[in-house]
Amino acid sequence: MSPARRLLEHLVPYRRAYVKGFLGVVAATALQLAAPWVTKYAIDDLVADLTAAKLWGYAGGILGLAAVGGWFRFLNRRAIVGVSREFEYSLRNEFFAHLQRLDLEYFQRTRTGDLMSRATNDLTAVRMLMGPAVLYTSSTVLTFVVAMALMISIDPWLTLAALVPLPCVSFFVHYFGKRIHDRFEQIQAQLSTVSAVTQESLAGVRVVRAYRQEPFELERFRDANAEYVRRNRGLIALQAMYFPSMGLLMGIGALLVLWLGSREVLRGRITIGELVAFNAYLAMLAWPMIAFGWVTNLWQRGMASWKRMLEVLDVEPAVSDAHATADAPVSGAIRGDVEFRHLTFGFGGDPVLKDVSVSIPAGTTTAIVGGTGAGKSTLLSLLARLYDPPAGTVFVDGHDVRHLPLRVLRGAVGFVPQELFLFSATIADNITLGEPAPQAGVARWPRERVEAAAATARLDADLESFPQGYQTIVGERGITLSGGQKQRTALARALATDPRILVLDDTLSAVDTHTEEEILGRLRGVMRERTSILVSHRVSTVRGADQILVLDDGRVVERGTHDELLRLGGHYAALARHQQLEDELAAIS
């Protein structure tokens, strides 16, 4: 379906308001066009030396037309511009809701600044199209048609003369419109780049400062900025030509009317009043002609931006409920058996995971160790379907995870990713991130639930030390948490969801040893009832697990309990020996 068709479909809910607006435009335009007609009678009467009493009527007529016309103008403006705001509101919601459905991979390959630009600048251009552009187009077209008809009724030949420049106008509109559109698209694209460069530089302020990159960043920004200006210059040259040439053409039309019209008056074919009215109508046409260019511009920009928004709206989420089966378990019915079956997975190049097969019975603990880039985080991400695994490779309770609705699957998995993300909100809001949307019949999480989760994550003492406690705002607007505090907040967040499957991806790496020991002690009780999968770099953390997997370059190279792996004498044993030596060395006073 064409972008224009789809835009129209988006407007269906607002058809009543548009109809109302159009009717208002018709009435207002009709009344506006009636005014010069009144003037015409008045002037002809003046020439014919009529009474002063009649002047009262004409003056009153002009005022009355303006009052009623103004009322309709008020109505149509409110209706149509108002609708464009409603439309903007719902399209913005739709855009955000769509982003929410897109997968992690999409956000990794798309720049945040680019998405922001589409959600703001492009949305504004589309809104301008739906409101002001529609309003002005309809009033312009109407004014044009009716004024023309009235002019013809005064003098067809004079009208013809006045319209000599018209073919040129339509040529101009067409010629310039296309080029303005193309250049505008290039400008918008460059604006996205400017945003992205800014975003990156500001977000990495510490690195920029520490490595004295300021001049380099400034240069990078200058390049993007200069390119933006360069592209704008192309548009400016066009625009500077466009509007004045409209004015020129209309001016020539007015000139012809004055010159030829006066001769017509001299010949007695039209009255002076008619000439004045004709002039007034031509002046009214000048505005539509000029507005036409401006409105075309709005249409071009709006359509270009709409296409850019559709580019995002048309992205099919790679991870969705498309394969969900009817017999899939409902929320809360997951036991927690996890299985990876001959899983091979990659992001295009070399597979990150190669033929990984692991069975994790419900209620047991599995630990994963392995080097950097061995595929540990990817394996965990596939379980929560941050990326979609190939069909028939990852199972929960015997169901292919692709067959489980995301809501059910993710509801069962409490995930603490390695690169965790806290929102600039209160600590309480961050911990209750997984709380379902408020709805009838579903109780809000009690305070104890949040407190228990915070206590298990050993966040309780920190919270006591904050003057605002749970209401402390973190992130850009609030206090800066240390790495360990962030990790523990993220842990509390996962625990608060009461998950069947707890997944910790190197969660306590920034937590000091003393605190970590306490947390692990408190976690023991929690983990007893759940399937737990944890990635760690420390033998001490993983040794108690029911099974330990050693991943190397995407393959499971060793598996077993701590003791079994030690006996095996492979990677794990080497790792353990190294850490033990370290500890022993440390123990020598």
Added chain:
Amino acid sequence: MAPHDEDVIGKAYDSRLMRRLLTYLVPYRGQVALAIAAIVTNAVLQLAPPFLTRIVIDQAIPARDLSSLGVVAALYLGATVLSFLLEFAQTWTMQIIGQRVMFDLRMAVFGHLQRLDLRFYDRNPVGRLMTRVTSDVDVLNELFTAGVVSVFGDVFTLVGIMAMLVWMDWRLALVAFSVLPLIVLVTQWFRRHVRESYREVRAWIARINAFLQERISGMATVQLFRREARDLMAFDDINRAHRNANLDSIFYYAVFYPAIELVSALAAALLLWVGGGWVLRDALTLGSLVAFLQYSQRFFRPISDLSEKFNVLQGAMASSERIFTLLDTPVEIASPPGGAPARRGAIRFEHVTFAYVPGEPVLKDISFEVQPGQRIGIVGATGSGKTTLMNLLLRFYDVQDGRITIDGQDIRTLDLASLRAQFGLVLQDVHLFSGTIAGNVRLGHREISDEAIRRAVDAVHAGPFIDRLPGGLDAPVAERGSTLSVGQKQLLSFARALAADPPVLVLDEATSSVDTETEILIRDALRVLMAGRTTLAIAHRLSTIQDMDAILVLHKGELREQGTHQQLLAQRGIYRRLFELQFASGREAVVQTPA
């Protein structure tokens, strides 16, 4: 919920702001003069058509004089063509000036952001700062291209028309002017309300942007916690408030334009009634009445244009207020005219006290000394102030009491860039820039050769994984380096520090994200890296710093113990306790599952 930022909004016209904005035009004054000349001339030309019409009606037609009609037509043509040329010149010049000024302003804002200190970034979300650099500057652009120009033109046209009316017939001119007080009233009413709703709209749009920005960045987390529905509701709230604020402002606009038209019709009716009476009594020519009617039409158009521009002006004032507020934010940590340190790497903290929030000191009276080449480990529980120590050393923040010296000089007296050139910083959260792997190691320092980058990369054992990437060192890095693993990013940040070859190495929790296997490799690289350099390393794993020359133990913002690993163990204090805990947790199976 009320809008809580972007509240700073000034008047629609603020002469202080305007004067300051105009200073940005100074470099382009020649072109500005050209544009203004074109505008003024064009405004005068706009007076021609009604005047020529009057000549036609009063003289040419009654006299049945075709030749003077021809002269009038020729004059008309001349005026039209000239007006076209002037308008082209003016539009083109003004918009080009606008672009140049925007360029300058963007550079000024971005440049200032590059100088502002970390405290400023703590207070201001990145999304908000982005708005300053992009949308706020764009709003100003409209002021320069559409707004200011047409205001000039409008004012000249207005003055010209008024003069013309008075010249033709001062009594009838008074009749036309009699509606002016009404215009003033309507405009005042409009201005007052629109300012209010405009403020609201801006505040909400800023919140929408901040929300979107954060949600896009944290979308994976949102999805993992099935937060979509609730977030959508929260977004809907802000979005709806924004829409409602806009609907309010539409009301004022919808009232304003028809009201102006009504007043204009009132003027026309008055002219027709009064002037028509005079025409009947031969006190006025018909041509003058027609010219009056035409002028009065043109008279109100600039006024309603002016109010249209008012919108632009208001937006521009608000945006410039915000931009200037940002530009005026003092750089608390500015570079003094001082010289460079001696690059020996001797560091001294003398009674250093610091608090992010007044009254909540994070560091209290910290004093210690580091000799050139010495390797110092810093340990302490989470939140004990270790990271703050680093922040102060690099002058991300300034000490509130005491002082820090490097090579005997207070760091506040040293050239900032030279000071920071002393340090190679490795942070736990590695920030990568879009570009290439090599670019991320070089970080803009062109003096670092390709060979140096290769050596640095190999030394930290990042070579193997880089060589596996398509393009090797020239492999593209996506935004935030999202295609690389945390460990790989960490290795890259080591290469970064190594390539910079600083006298002092600052490792902030650097080794804690790397797995043991990689750590073995890195420790080897670190040994090379630390040779001949002063090193300050924050670590949670005591094992990584045991062979340091000295260890500082921070506790609740105070420096409680310092010495070598052995000395500290013998001291039986906090360090010993930390150590025993780690040792114990190493022996005990910390993850126990039910038997």
